[in-house]
Amino acid sequence: MPEQLPKKIFNLISDRSTQLKSVDAYAKAIQAVSGKIPAHILDDLIESLRSFNSNRASLELELENNGYSFDDLAYLTAIVDAAERNKSHVGGAIS
Numbered sequence: 001m002p003e004q005l006p007k008k009i010f011n012l013i014s015d016r017s018t019q020l021k022s023v024d025a026y027a028k029a030i031q032a033v034s035g036k037i038p039a040h041i042l043d044d045l046i047e048s049l050r051s052f053n054s055n056r057a058s059l060e061l062e063l064e065n066n067g068y069s070f071d072d073l074a075y076l077t078a079i080v081d082a083a084e085r086n087k088s089h090v091g092g093a094i095s
Helices: 007-033 039-065 070-089
Strands: none
Touching: 007 039, 007 070, 039 070
């Protein structure tokens, strides 16, 4: 874990970064398949997008409560992703 990022914030971003990255992908997928797939499958995609957006709002509030700006999320996520990549290259685990 990078020293400049508290463990609580590091773990918070690590836990949610994949979901946050999926928001745009899901939104684009929904636009692409709308009208081309059964309604129940489209409903599932929309529900997943709602869940991801809910997690995004929760993360925004949690960061704000810990003195971070959601505007800095891309920077903070890059720090977390780089740390996780570096740790996996040496065969360790992020604690």
